Amino acid sequence: METDVVIIGAGPAGATAAINLSPFRRVVVIDRLAEPANRMSESLAPAARRLLSDMGLWNDFLADGHSPRYATRSAWGSQVPDERDSLADIDGTGWLLDRKRFDARLRKTAIARGAKILAPARVVGLDRSMSHWTVKFECSSVTHSINARMILDCSGRSSQLLTPFGAIRQTHNRLICGWIHGSILENDSGQGISYTESAPEGWWYTAQMTDRRRLLAWHTDADLPSAAAVRTRSALLEKARQSTSLLNAISDTSFDGSEPPSVIAAHSSTLKPPAGENWLAAGDAAISFDPLSSQGLFNAIYTGLAAAEALDRALNGDQSAMGEYTERLGMIDAAYQSHLSAWYGLETRWMDQEFWRRRVKMALT
Numbered sequence: 001m002e003t004d005v006v007i008i009g010a011g012p013a014g015a016t017a018a019i020n021l022s023p024f025r026r027v028v029v030i031d032r033l034a035e036p037a038n039r040m041s042e043s044l045a046p047a048a049r050r051l052l053s054d055m056g057l058w059n060d061f062l063a064d065g066h067s068p069r070y071a072t073r074s075a076w077g078s079q080v081p082d083e084r085d086s087l088a089d090i091d092g093t094g095w096l097l098d099r100k101r102f103d104a105r106l107r108k109t110a111i112a113r114g115a116k117i118l119a120p121a122r123v124v125g126l127d128r129s130m131s132h133w134t135v136k137f138e139c140s141s142v143t144h145s146i147n148a149r150m151i152l153d154c155s156g157r158s159s160q161l162l163t164p165f166g167a168i169r170q171t172h173n174r175l176i177c178g179w180i181h182g183s184i185l186e187n188d189s190g191q192g193i194s195y196t197e198s199a200p201e202g203w204w205y206t207a208q209m210t211d212r213r214r215l216l217a218w219h220t221d222a223d224l225p226s227a228a229a230v231r232t233r234s235a236l237l238e239k240a241r242q243s244t245s246l247l248n249a250i251s252d253t254s255f256d257g258s259e260p261p262s263v264i265a266a267h268s269s270t271l272k273p274p275a276g277e278n279w280l281a282a283g284d285a286a287i288s289f290d291p292l293s294s295q296g297l298f299n300a301i302y303t304g305l306a307a308a309e310a311l312d313r314a315l316n317g318d319q320s321a322m323g324e325y326t327e328r329l330g331m332i333d334a335a336y337q338s339h340l341s342a343w344y345g346l347e348t349r350w351m352d353q354e355f356w357r358r359r360v361k362m363a364l365t
């Protein structure tokens with residue numbers, strides 16, 4: 001089998017690239033999951049509306065019933081929460097997403113626009129010859145291969161698939177996230193509001209979801225003692241009880257139950273460079289954002305779009321396409337690093353704690 005482009009990963013970055021490239025090129029997308037997984041509810045930045053509208057997806061997005069996020073509340077740098085209303089944003093509200101539904105919509109649109117999706121199939125290696133790539137993937141324990149002119153890696157923040165071809169993954173920290181869900185008991189006073197709170201050894205995030213459940217998430221570094229809180233539900237709740245303002249923010253919810261926390265890597269990483277000879281990376285595989293920024297999805301869609309454009313140009317023989325893509329991502333990474341340092345730098349109460357010492361060091365390097 002031969003194609004113009006193989007995209008590895010059908011998450012937001014890969015599906016966006018496929019949606020925009022498939023009308024013009026032969027595109028095969030490979031994902032290890034038969035369908036998008038259940039993931040924690042994430043928020044989508046208001047400015048994503050522009051990208052989804054450009055892709056002709058805005059009405060579908062609205063029909064999918066994600067919850068508007070009207071305000072963000074945060075107790076950061078001080079015990080007193082600060083509230084930011086989305087009325088102040090020219091793009092309107094943000095969104096609290098049902099991630100599975102969001103990802104499924106993007107995948108479905110990519111197929112409707114002509115992409116072929118191979119899933120479940122896991123890419124296990126890449127080989128490059130003078131004229132093409134050979135992508136090896138496993139499907140039902142059998143190894144297959146497909147030839148392509150170009151490769152786009154959208155397989156997430158830990159991908160090492162492109163390292164044999166000159167890309168180096170720089171991992172900036174060891175942040176992890178452990179989260180549980182609870183059932184909303186009473187009124188909907190907290191609906192449409194997300195809450196973030198810094199703590200001596202990390203930070204909390206909570207928000208109501210579309211289905212009358214509440215997400216409670218703890219973020220800290222994997223190698224610190226505070227990471228023990230993500231091992232059991234009772235340990236996570238015990239840690240939450242140390243803050244009265246957090247308890248207040250989740251007081252509408254029962255967290256009864258025995259399900260242990262889900263735990264996921266949430267570190268920042270950058271692939272350097274994000275493009276080379278006949279290959280690119282987009283989304284988290286190129287630059288993975290700290291969840292504190294709430295910008296990872298926007299970046300995945302934006303870089304998915306930019307990668308589709310660069311690939312189309314490169315397939316037409318445009319020699320500058322990959323270099324310009326690399327430059328664009330360098331600018332995004334620099335802006336992101338500086339905003340992140342500024343945001344973590346607002347918290348100065350716990351400079352004796354390793355978690356915050358590391359964030360200051362990060363700002364200085």
Ligand SMILES: Cc1cc2nc3c(=O)[nH]c(=O)nc-3n(C[C@H](O)[C@H](O)[C@H](O)COP(=O)(O)OP(=O)(O)OC[C@H]3O[C@@H](n4cnc5c(N)ncnc54)[C@H](O)[C@@H]3O)c2cc1C
Pocket residue numbers: 008009010011012013014030031032033041042043044045121122123124154155156157177264265266282283284285289290291294295296297298300
């Ligand atoms: C705890 C946490 C909270 C977050 N909260 C937010 C938030 O509130 N707002 C926000 O904007 N962002 C948030 N993010 C970031 C957001 O989740 C990511 O930026 C986004 O998922 C990136 O999309 P992607 O398509 O690049 O990668 P992914 O969504 O990771 O998709 C990668 C795809 O590649 C597939 N894959 C991986 N390896 C292979 C392989 N070898 N072969 C085939 N397929 C493969 C996977 O199955 C998956 O479908 C958060 C991240 C974390 C960790």
